[in-house]
Amino acid sequence: MGRWQPGAQGRLQQAAMELIVERGYDGVTVAEIAERAGLTERTFFRHFADKREVLFAGQEQFAAGVVEALTAAPPQLTPLEAVVAGLAAAGTWLNDERRAGSRVRQGVIDAHPELQERELIKLARVAAAMATSLQERGVGHAEAVLAAEAGMAAFRLAFTRWVDDPGEHDLPWHLDAAVEGLRAVVA
Amino acid sequence: MGRWQPGAQGRLQQAAMELIVERGYDGVTVAEIAERAGLTERTFFRHFADKREVLFAGQEQFAAGVVEALTAAPPQLTPLEAVVAGLAAAGTWLNDERRAGSRVRQGVIDAHPELQERELIKLARVAAAMATSLQERGVGHAEAVLAAEAGMAAFRLAFTRWVDDPGEHDLPWHLDAAVEGLRAVVA
DNA sequence: CACCTTCATGTCAGTCGCTGACATCCCTAG
DNA sequence: CTAGGGATGTCAGCGACTGACATGAAGGTG
Numbered sequence: 001m002g003r004w005q006p007g008a009q010g011r012l013q014q015a016a017m018e019l020i021v022e023r024g025y026d027g028v029t030v031a032e033i034a035e036r037a038g039l040t041e042r043t044f045f046r047h048f049a050d051k052r053e054v055l056f057a058g059q060e061q062f063a064a065g066v067v068e069a070l071t072a073a074p075p076q077l078t079p080l081e082a083v084v085a086g087l088a089a090a091g092t093w094l095n096d097e098r099r100a101g102s103r104v105r106q107g108v109i110d111a112h113p114e115l116q117e118r119e120l121i122k123l124a125r126v127a128a129a130m131a132t133s134l135q136e137r138g139v140g141h142a143e144a145v146l147a148a149e150a151g152m153a154a155f156r157l158a159f160t161r162w163v164d165d166p167g168e169h170d171l172p173w174h175l176d177a178a179v180e181g182l183r184a185v186v187a
Numbered sequence: 188m189g190r191w192q193p194g195a196q197g198r199l200q201q202a203a204m205e206l207i208v209e210r211g212y213d214g215v216t217v218a219e220i221a222e223r224a225g226l227t228e229r230t231f232f233r234h235f236a237d238k239r240e241v242l243f244a245g246q247e248q249f250a251a252g253v254v255e256a257l258t259a260a261p262p263q264l265t266p267l268e269a270v271v272a273g274l275a276a277a278g279t280w281l282n283d284e285r286r287a288g289s290r291v292r293q294g295v296i297d298a299h300p301e302l303q304e305r306e307l308i309k310l311a312r313v314a315a316a317m318a319t320s321l322q323e324r325g326v327g328h329a330e331a332v333l334a335a336e337a338g339m340a341a342f343r344l345a346f347t348r349w350v351d352d353p354g355e356h357d358l359p360w361h362l363d364a365a366v367e368g369l370r371a372v373v374a
Numbered sequence: 375c376a377c378c379t380t381c382a383t384g385t386c387a388g389t390c391g392c393t394g395a396c397a398t399c400c401c402t403a404g
Numbered sequence: 405c406t407a408g409g410g411a412t413g414t415c416a417g418c419g420a421c422t423g424a425c426a427t428g429a430a431g432g433t434g
Binding site: 078079080113116117118120121124142143145146147149150153154156157177178181182183184185186187 | 265266267300303304305307308311329330332333334336337340341343344364365368369370371372373374
Binding site: 191 | 411412413414415
């Protein structure tokens with residue numbers, strides 16, 4: 001390496017998190033983030049499609065992992081069971097070491113509607129991908145969509161609980177609890 | 188009236204829809220919308236918080252109507268039944284006369300991710316309001332959240348079907364069908 | 375070693391969304 | 405008739421984002 005320090009994208013993410021925690025999302029400009037990372041504003045937008053996206057990098061891996069686990073799930077599982085199996089795979093990534101970081105990040109997102117919008121569409125895209133995968137195993141369209149979205153609702157509840165709770169249980173445990181609650185409510 | 192033509196907000200909405208259908212959301216500037224409505228860009232932003240919002244006016248009434256119907260639902264209903272009762276009230280507003288308009292509007296939204304984001308957060312807020320209302324009638328937090336979000340998933344599927352289908356059935360009919368599908372999938 | 379290609383980055387100018395501050399002018403209350 | 409309020413216009417400015425072009429380092433080829 002010579003002209004460029006490696007890891008530009010990671011530096012931008014770290015700089016963004018630091019500055020946003022200090023001053024809030026609206027109190028930070030893209031130029032400032034880039035400057036702290038030793039780059040220019042223009043380069044920021046070569047790594048991230050927009051300002052919000054700097055907080056959501058890595059989400060593609062999450063989505064891919066979930067869909068992969070869902071696709072690999074045994075065919076005899078019910079649609080909802082398969083969805084839960086897929087989402088449970090996220091527990092591998094969201095392990096106890098990442099809990100504190102997840103809490104900080106979620107606090108930032110919860111404080112800014114623009115970031116909530118981005119989060120919602122990301123999760124909706126994961127749900128849509130799960131629904132497509134379910135259809136490929138023969139599940140009807142309506143059932144696939146409903147299983148994917150209901151499972152995603154359970155996952156969101158489970159994630160909230162996992163982030164906030166003192167940490168006795170891991171994410172898959174909370175997910176199972178949420179799915180149990182879902183069955184109770186829908187039955 | 189004298190200096191101002193009445194119905195500025197409505198004129199802005201109509202101008203926006205016309206222009207967006209012609210050139211697409213990204214091909215239209217706020218200044219152009221305002222100009223077609225006989226107003227200035229600054230006035231546009233006095234009526235709508237941002238450019239996207241011009242396509243979502245009236246949503247507050249929708250949300251208020253749903254929550255009101257949910258609150259008024261008989262106490263002996265299960266949480267999910269109460270949510271469905273609330274959402275079914277939207278069928279009064281989304282009647283057959285509005286089906287064509289809803290299809291056009293939904294086509295615009297489906298073509299632009301920024302608009303999908305806004306739609307998702309609006310629906311999520313309705314779901315959150317429904318969950319709060321459920322908690323006020325004694326439902327636990329987890330059950331309230333899950334019933335509200337599962338019901339909202341059914342509503343979204345029902346709305347899609349209602350908008351696209353040749354129109355033999357009304358929205359409440361599609362909603363019942365979706366809820367039945369939900370029960371089948373979760374059970 | 376000299377040369378060339380590639381590619382991440384820098385530079386610059388410009389558009390557009392959005393906001394604060396202040397002025398304008400009609401309508402209505404008194 | 406006058407005073408005040410409310411909707412609008414005007415203007416200046418910031419920040420997000422983009423296209424076009426220039427730069428310089430890394431790596432391969434002769």
